[in-house]
Amino acid sequence: xxxxxxxxxxxxxxxxxxxxxxxxxxxxxxxxxxxxxxxxxxxxxxxxxxxxxxxxxxxxxxxxxxxxxxxxxxxxxxxxxxxxxxxxxxxxxxxxxxxxxxxxxxxxxxxxxxxxxxxxxxxxxxxxxxxxxxxxxxxxxxxxxxxxxxxxxxxxxxxxxxxxxxxxxxxxxxxxxxxxxxxxxxxxxxxxxxxxxxxxxxxxxxxxxxxxxxxxxxxxxxxxxxxxxxxxxxxxxxxxxxxxxxxxxxxxxxxxxxxxxxxxxxxxxxxxxxxxxxxxxxxxxxxxxxxxxxxxxxxxxxxxxxxxxxxxx
Numbered sequence: 001x002x003x004x005x006x007x008x009x010x011x012x013x014x015x016x017x018x019x020x021x022x023x024x025x026x027x028x029x030x031x032x033x034x035x036x037x038x039x040x041x042x043x044x045x046x047x048x049x050x051x052x053x054x055x056x057x058x059x060x061x062x063x064x065x066x067x068x069x070x071x072x073x074x075x076x077x078x079x080x081x082x083x084x085x086x087x088x089x090x091x092x093x094x095x096x097x098x099x100x101x102x103x104x105x106x107x108x109x110x111x112x113x114x115x116x117x118x119x120x121x122x123x124x125x126x127x128x129x130x131x132x133x134x135x136x137x138x139x140x141x142x143x144x145x146x147x148x149x150x151x152x153x154x155x156x157x158x159x160x161x162x163x164x165x166x167x168x169x170x171x172x173x174x175x176x177x178x179x180x181x182x183x184x185x186x187x188x189x190x191x192x193x194x195x196x197x198x199x200x201x202x203x204x205x206x207x208x209x210x211x212x213x214x215x216x217x218x219x220x221x222x223x224x225x226x227x228x229x230x231x232x233x234x235x236x237x238x239x240x241x242x243x244x245x246x247x248x249x250x251x252x253x254x255x256x257x258x259x260x261x262x263x264x265x266x267x268x269x270x271x272x273x274x275x276x277x278x279x280x281x282x283x284x285x286x287x288x289x290x291x292x293x294x295x296x297x298x299x300x301x302x303x304x305x306x307x308x309x310x311x312x313x
Contacts, residue, residue, distance in 0.1 A: 130149075130169075234246055
């Protein structure tokens with residue numbers, strides 16, 4: 001009897017050891033063998049897999065794999081909502097700058113509005129007096145302390161000491177062959193587009209390192225973006241510089257210029273091939289002016305009107 005008992009005990013120990021030995025395994029313990037020699041995950045009965053952290057969208061305000069909802073006309077920036085363009089927000093989304101056309105002065109006026117948090121309406125906007133007055137293409141960088149804008153002849157930069165301070169006198173900022181650049185939040189690189197030689201139907205997106213007065217000597221095309229015969233323009237990046245949105249006339253476009261986007265894992269990587277953002281595109285020229293860092297909120301210009309589009313959760 002004792003020898004039989006010992007045999008059973010040994011068998012139990014062998015079974016326990018076999019169940020606990022994970023040498024050479026990379027699975028989570030929830031895999032089952034399949035007939036083809038692979039594995040499949042156990043059915044959890046509809047419960048989140050404890051190994052994947054539960055809901056991948058927990059704590060997020062949108063699901064970036066979903067399409068944007070239809071863009072809506074923005075009226076809170078200005079009661080007339082007409083002849084308004086170029087809306088850009090601060091990184092925390094509590095401050096907005098935009099341009100409104102003054103028919104009496106025959107020029108665009110820079111305006112600013114603020115709000116207490118990113119999920120409430122903006123307070124009434126006020127004018128910001130800068131000379132010369134901007135004509136378009138605003139970029140807010142360096143924690144909101146630098147504002148770049150474009151006139152019909154030059155690029156200008158104006159700075160402030162804090163987000164509550166007044167902007168100083170603008171200074172020119174030279175961008176050879178590339179008007180209206182988008183300056184990234186870290187204030188070290190600018191993206192822009194320019195025509196290729198005499199081919200007015202060909203336009204490509206470039207980038208360059210920033211110096212105190214403009215670009216340094218290193219200016220290069222953004223790899224993997226351009227396709228033959230296309231006009232690519234109006235590049236806009238999120239604060240993390242992992243998403244590049246732009247307007248393009250390339251094949252697949254449904255209008256005069258549609259919105260496209262390219263992504264990369266980190267700002268140290270190159271962007272992958274661009275994909276069509278069809279829900280933000282129309283049969284008219286479409287221009288994105290700002291995208292939130294999480295890509296949940298986008299602001300667009302359409303015929304001197306500002307629109308906002310949001311992704312659902």
